[in-house]
Amino acid sequence: MSDRMGWSRQQMADRLAREFQDGWIVNLGVGIPTLCSNTDIGDRQVIYHAENGVIGYGPVLPEGQEDLHLVNAGGQNVSLNPGAAIVHHADSFAIIRSGRIDVTVMGAYEVSCTGDFANWKVAGAKGGGIGGAMDLAAGAKRVFIILEHTTRKGEPRLVRRCALPVTARGVVTLVATNYGLFEPAGEGFRLRELAPGITRDMAQAATGAPLIG
Amino acid sequence: MGQESKLVASFAEAVADIPDGAVIAFGGFAAPGTPYNLIKALLAQGARNLTCIANTTGGAHQPRMPDIAMLVENGQVRKVICSFTAATRPTDVLPFTKFYEAGEVEAELVPQGTLAERLRAAGAGIPAFYTPTAVGTELAEGRETRVFNGREYLLEYALPVDYAFLRAHRADAAGNLQYRLSQRNFNPLMAMAARTVIAEVEEEILPAGAMDPDQVHTPGIFVQRLVRIPPAPEGIWPVRRQERAR
Numbered sequence: 001m002s003d004r005m006g007w008s009r010q011q012m013a014d015r016l017a018r019e020f021q022d023g024w025i026v027n028l029g030v031g032i033p034t035l036c037s038n039t040d041i042g043d044r045q046v047i048y049h050a051e052n053g054v055i056g057y058g059p060v061l062p063e064g065q066e067d068l069h070l071v072n073a074g075g076q077n078v079s080l081n082p083g084a085a086i087v088h089h090a091d092s093f094a095i096i097r098s099g100r101i102d103v104t105v106m107g108a109y110e111v112s113c114t115g116d117f118a119n120w121k122v123a124g125a126k127g128g129g130i131g132g133a134m135d136l137a138a139g140a141k142r143v144f145i146i147l148e149h150t151t152r153k154g155e156p157r158l159v160r161r162c163a164l165p166v167t168a169r170g171v172v173t174l175v176a177t178n179y180g181l182f183e184p185a186g187e188g189f190r191l192r193e194l195a196p197g198i199t200r201d202m203a204q205a206a207t208g209a210p211l212i213g
Numbered sequence: 214m215g216q217e218s219k220l221v222a223s224f225a226e227a228v229a230d231i232p233d234g235a236v237i238a239f240g241g242f243a244a245p246g247t248p249y250n251l252i253k254a255l256l257a258q259g260a261r262n263l264t265c266i267a268n269t270t271g272g273a274h275q276p277r278m279p280d281i282a283m284l285v286e287n288g289q290v291r292k293v294i295c296s297f298t299a300a301t302r303p304t305d306v307l308p309f310t311k312f313y314e315a316g317e318v319e320a321e322l323v324p325q326g327t328l329a330e331r332l333r334a335a336g337a338g339i340p341a342f343y344t345p346t347a348v349g350t351e352l353a354e355g356r357e358t359r360v361f362n363g364r365e366y367l368l369e370y371a372l373p374v375d376y377a378f379l380r381a382h383r384a385d386a387a388g389n390l391q392y393r394l395s396q397r398n399f400n401p402l403m404a405m406a407a408r409t410v411i412a413e414v415e416e417e418i419l420p421a422g423a424m425d426p427d428q429v430h431t432p433g434i435f436v437q438r439l440v441r442i443p444p445a446p447e448g449i450w451p452v453r454r455q456e457r458a459r
Contacts, residue, residue: 030301030302031301031302050395051242051325051326052242052243052245052395052398053395053397053398054394054395063453066453067394068244068245068450068451068452068453069245069382069393069394069395069396070245070394070395071242071243071244071245071395075243075244075274075454077453080394086394086395086397087397088329088397088398088399088400088401088402088430089242089325089326089329089397089398089399089402090329090330090332090333090402092326092329093325093326093329093330096326097326097344097345097346121299121351122299122303125299125314126298126313126314127298127299127310127313127314127320127322128297128298128299128322129296129297129298129299129300129301130296130297130322130323130324130325131268131296131297131301131324131325132296132324132325132326133324134324134326134327134346134347134350134352135324135325135326135327135344135346138344138345138346138347138348139326139345139346165350165351166349166350166351167350168348168349168350169348169349169350170349
């Protein structure tokens, strides 16, 4: 989109990935969150977990070097890092529900200032795509969300209450948008950082809840 | 001994007795572990009024491989139980979605971890369990929840199935299975949840005793039928999927 302002998709992912701490077990959602694995986080090492039971996967392999028996949750042919392990689906989600995932990064349509988010069903649809999102949202220690700050029509995606059916309630701890970095804080969103070229007034005008701090 | 009888000569023979109304679980997550050859045989076999259980209904990527949506297109499916009736990205269109949105097939949308655990429970003699997943969402409306240690959990029921269609890397004549890398996914759980397990196998079937018992992922006591996958083009083997245009 030519009128897109602030951070690029990769920059949004970079900003969240820089929060990752050494030794964290990280689950990245399909789409923009996958870009977090491109971020240089220095000598910190994280372990990537995929819903299909792959613990410790590495970069996507180029055509001809892939192993067709190995994909990440996005279906990409990835590699394995030293120390990797494979488990079946029930054990993979046992890892998720029992709180072993330090952070999950997901995309969303909406996030509320009370930490609810919606990412599985669009307006007017009968069904949707849940995948592992509800399990991850319920089980991970931290839920980070990446999304564009507004819809294509310019309506806010950071809101007081989600209009779409939620994936989980009260779980989101950090949100990166093209406008900056925000924390759901109950009555509003705590503004942690603004992207270059974005002012606080611009961010407030595009947000459906008060900005705090 | 019934061990030799586990080896079945063809996919058609392996699925020949699937009746109308059967409840069938299909292993696989993306390509690895997906029983493409058995799905293709079921398309030809023609059983109807099926309930199909899998992570997805397939068809999101090119080249398209045999999938549950093809069984739907073929008029064989009454209901699907899965974690996606639509794609993650609204711009992607699954072949199944239009049949579901038009009311031509039923669907039960289940969070992926809940689907795995419902199958595990069925295979473990556990009738139901409580999970934190989906609490506070539309999926939990009107359903039983209970508070443990101050947190609310949703009651979910075991999901037993009549048949499981699996794909394994290696098997022996006793029916012991090994999966390779992410091929494992739902396959061991579906094997234990099913009354009859049919596995398509990539490598030559080993004699009983040739597989290290410590390396068995699904014990042969759960597996009734094995079919060796022939080389392409007679057999279906995964290929790298094409990247999507964004």
